[in-house]
Amino acid sequence: MTMTSKERVWAAVHWKPVDYIPVFGNKSPLGPALIGRKLNRDYFLDAEAMTQSELAMYEAVDDDVICLNLAPATQDVLGARLNWPENDHPQFGVPTVFSIEEVDKLDFSDALKNEFVQALLTTVRQIKKAIGERVTLEVNSYGVFNLAARLLGLEVLLGSTRKNKPLVHRICDRIADLQIQLAQHFVDAGADLLSIGDGTSSPSCISPAIYAELALPYLTKTIQGFKQTGAMTLYHPCGGEYPIIDLVGKTGADILYFSELVDLDVAQKIFVKRFAVAGGVDPADTLYLGDVNTVDARLKETIGKLKYKTGVIIQPGCGLSPNIRIENLKAMVAATRKYSCLL
Numbered sequence: 001m002t003m004t005s006k007e008r009v010w011a012a013v014h015w016k017p018v019d020y021i022p023v024f025g026n027k028s029p030l031g032p033a034l035i036g037r038k039l040n041r042d043y044f045l046d047a048e049a050m051t052q053s054e055l056a057m058y059e060a061v062d063d064d065v066i067c068l069n070l071a072p073a074t075q076d077v078l079g080a081r082l083n084w085p086e087n088d089h090p091q092f093g094v095p096t097v098f099s100i101e102e103v104d105k106l107d108f109s110d111a112l113k114n115e116f117v118q119a120l121l122t123t124v125r126q127i128k129k130a131i132g133e134r135v136t137l138e139v140n141s142y143g144v145f146n147l148a149a150r151l152l153g154l155e156v157l158l159g160s161t162r163k164n165k166p167l168v169h170r171i172c173d174r175i176a177d178l179q180i181q182l183a184q185h186f187v188d189a190g191a192d193l194l195s196i197g198d199g200t201s202s203p204s205c206i207s208p209a210i211y212a213e214l215a216l217p218y219l220t221k222t223i224q225g226f227k228q229t230g231a232m233t234l235y236h237p238c239g240g241e242y243p244i245i246d247l248v249g250k251t252g253a254d255i256l257y258f259s260e261l262v263d264l265d266v267a268q269k270i271f272v273k274r275f276a277v278a279g280g281v282d283p284a285d286t287l288y289l290g291d292v293n294t295v296d297a298r299l300k301e302t303i304g305k306l307k308y309k310t311g312v313i314i315q316p317g318c319g320l321s322p323n324i325r326i327e328n329l330k331a332m333v334a335a336t337r338k339y340s341c342l343l
C-alpha cells in the first residue's frame with residue numbers, strides 16, 4: 001500500500017489501515033535557523049520567512065504534517081504584552097486585563113486586520129500552493145487557559161478559579177469566540193487540521209474538578225466551533241493528563257495528543273476506535289538529551305508496545321525549543337517508519 005502523507009494521517013485519525021504510523025515532528029521552532037533567521041517577533045510578521053522555513057523543515061525532516069503557530073497572533077489580537085526572547089517562543093510579559101468589565105471591552109472585530117494574523121494567513125496560502133494535497137496543514141494555537149493566563153497573569157488566573165469564577169468563565173468564553181471567529185479564515189486559506197494546546201488547564205496547574213468546571217466547557221466550545229469548519233481537530237491537554245483522561249474526550253477533538261507522561265499504548269487502548277491518540281516521544285530525555293541511537297531505541301520500544309497500527313500518531317510530548325538537534329527529529333521519523341511497517 002502506498003499512501004500520500006495526507007491520506008496516511010486521515011486514515012490513522014479514522015482508525016483505517018495505514019502503510020506506516022504517521023509522525024508529527026513539532027519541527028517548526030527549528031526552521032528559522034535553517035534559513036538564517038531567529039524565532040522572534042520579526043519572524044512571526046514575515047510570511048516569506050515563515051513559508052521558506054516551514055518548507056525547508058518539511059523537506060529536511062519529511063514527517064507527516066506542516067504545523068503553523070497561530071498563538072503569537074491570537075495573543076496579539078487579545079492585546080497581550082509579551083516578552084520576546086532573542087530566539088525562542090514569546091513569554092508572558094505584564095498583565096493587561098484586570099476585571100470582568102475589561103474582558104467585556106476586548107474588541108476582536110478587526111482581528112483579521114491584525115498584522116500577525118495577516119502574515120500567518122498569507123503563509124498558509126503560500127504553503128498550500130506549494131504542497132497541494134500531499135501533506136496535512138495544521139494551524140495550532142493555545143487553549144483558553146493558556147491565553148487567559150497571558151492576559152491576567154498566571155497567579156491571578158489560578159486564584160480566580162477559586163475566588164472569581166465569573167471572571168474565568170467570561171474570559172474563557174470570549175477567548176473561545178475569538179478562536180472560532182479566526183478558524184474559518186484559516187481553513188479557507190488551506191488548513192486541514194486545527195489544534196489547541198492548554199497546559200495551564202492540565203493537572204500540572206489545576207485540579208480535575210476545576211478543569212471540568214471552568215476549562216473543559218470552553219475547550220469543548222473551541223473544538224466544536226473548529227469542527228464547524230469541516231477541518232480535523234486536535235487537543236493537547238499538555239501535562240500529567242491521567243487524572244483527566246476520562247474527561248478530555250468530551251471536547252470531541254478527533255486527535256487527543258498527550259504529553260510524554262501518558263503511555264501512548266495505554267491511551268490507544270482507552271480510546272480505541274473512538275479517538276486517535278498522539279504523543280509517545282519525550283522531548284527532553286529522548287530528543288534533547290539523547291542521540292540518534294537513543295531516539296531509535298526509544299521509538300522501537302514505544303511502537304512495539306502499541307496494540308494497533310492505526311488510531312495513533314507518533315509525536316514529541318510537547319512543543320520543542322529551537323535547540324533540539326534536527327538529526328534527532330529525522331531519526332524519530334525514520335524509526336517510526338522502520339518499526340511501524342513491521343507491526
Ligand SMILES: [Zn+2]
Pocket residue numbers: 197199236237238239259317318319
Ligand atoms: Zn505541551
